[in-house]
Amino acid sequence: MADIEKETAKQEKLKKLEEFKESLKTKTFEELQEIEQDIIKKNDNINKEVTEKMFELPEENYKEAAEGIRFFLNKQTVGWQYTLGMVVLYEFWNPGVCPKEINYPTLDSTLRTIGELQFTGYDEWKACVTINRYFEPLHQAYVDTTEPIYEAAAYHNVVMDAMNLNKPMNK
Numbered sequence: 001m002a003d004i005e006k007e008t009a010k011q012e013k014l015k016k017l018e019e020f021k022e023s024l025k026t027k028t029f030e031e032l033q034e035i036e037q038d039i040i041k042k043n044d045n046i047n048k049e050v051t052e053k054m055f056e057l058p059e060e061n062y063k064e065a066a067e068g069i070r071f072f073l074n075k076q077t078v079g080w081q082y083t084l085g086m087v088v089l090y091e092f093w094n095p096g097v098c099p100k101e102i103n104y105p106t107l108d109s110t111l112r113t114i115g116e117l118q119f120t121g122y123d124e125w126k127a128c129v130t131i132n133r134y135f136e137p138l139h140q141a142y143v144d145t146t147e148p149i150y151e152a153a154a155y156h157n158v159v160m161d162a163m164n165l166n167k168p169m170n171k
Helices: 002-026 029-052 062-074 080-092 104-115 121-165
Strands: 054-056 101-103
Touching: 002 121, 029 104, 029 121, 054 104, 054 121, 062 080, 062 104, 062 121, 080 104, 101 104, 104 121
Parallel strands: none
Antiparallel strands: 054 101
8 A cells, every 4th residue: 555655646646747847838037037046945955954864873883884885985986086085984884883873964965975886795695685674774874864955956946947948149
């Protein structure tokens, strides 16, 4: 039943986005700019809430997950501008100290960074499975937190597309 409700909610959101997109067709460029500013303000509020969101970390299997996370983070090749962020992320996942909580930006950066990697051989596959299992209890809360970000971005993209179609021509 929960899957049906999720799918229905997803379809309803897509329908609202399509209706919003349709409503923009009659707007002037200036009106679209005003709508965009409203969306930017809403996005700023969402980003503030998300940045402050904390997730409780499970103690069980923390050490194994942290070791795997550090192993994979250490394999990353990054540009100079990302080195400090990677150092902070690596140091957060200290296998000897299980933090009680993790903020959304740290969790998201960890998942995105590891999610971009390729895994070679049994040891890496096993470490990846261990990390995935460790994060299972956080999955739904993470999805619920991430969803409004993507939804807000979709609305902003629709407005930007409408603005590009309605942009005044330079003489």
